[in-house]
Amino acid sequence: MIVVGIALISLGLFFFLSSAIGLIRFPDCYCRMHATGKADTMGILLCLLGLATFVLHKGFEGERFLLVVKILFIPLFWFLGGPTATHALLRSAFEKGVRPWTKDGKEILEWPEGES
Amino acid sequence: MEVFLIGAGLFLLGISVIGIWRIVLGPTVIDRIVGGSFVGTIVVVLLVIIGLIYGRLELFVDIALMYSLLSFIGILIFSKYLSHQGP
Numbered sequence: 609m610i611v612v613g614i615a616l617i618s619l620g621l622f623f624f625l626s627s628a629i630g631l632i633r634f635p636d637c638y639c640r641m642h643a644t645g646k647a648d649t650m651g652i653l654l655c656l657l658g659l660a661t662f663v664l665h666k667g668f669e670g671e672r673f674l675l676v677v678k679i680l681f682i683p684l685f686w687f688l689g690g691p692t693a694t695h696a697l698l699r700s701a702f703e704k705g706v707r708p709w710t711k712d713g714k715e716i717l718e719w720p721e722g723e724s
Numbered sequence: 725m726e727v728f729l730i731g732a733g734l735f736l737l738g739i740s741v742i743g744i745w746r747i748v749l750g751p752t753v754i755d756r757i758v759g760g761s762f763v764g765t766i767v768v769v770l771l772v773i774i775g776l777i778y779g780r781l782e783l784f785v786d787i788a789l790m791y792s793l794l795s796f797i798g799i800l801i802f803s804k805y806l807s808h809q810g811p
Contacts, residue, residue: 624736693796
């Protein structure tokens, strides 16, 4: 049980590390949102699954089982909330006129009139 | 198990410095909000790890659950508020 927990937490920490590298290296705020999406979904799910197996290692009584259910509610709420928040943030960035980064500096979209 | 949990917590703390660095450095305000949401993701995992180390998980899980909901609402309100502002 402990080996499974350590493996799950290590995999989750790898997702967090790759997301942090993307956050510091990518050139644009849209790319940075794409990078943090990895930590928002797989990182938090794998880390909390590993911590739940650590809790279940000491026994299966009722109180401990309730604790595991509470721990597994956190990624559920995060899966409901995180993509919605990212979508709203991207929509506001789009409406403010933040241009997406391209390699040769050319526009890839036709922007509506009136936007800066 | 204790040593591994302390190591994982220190690793996550070191990663959250990168998010804070992006908040300080970010060119636009959207980048700052993205860095803040990344730090919020790390803090939720870190709260559960702290509860498991201290042995009082039933207290810290409630705080983590509340923090995850509040982080979502905070990002949503920031994005809605800042979309009508200047750069």
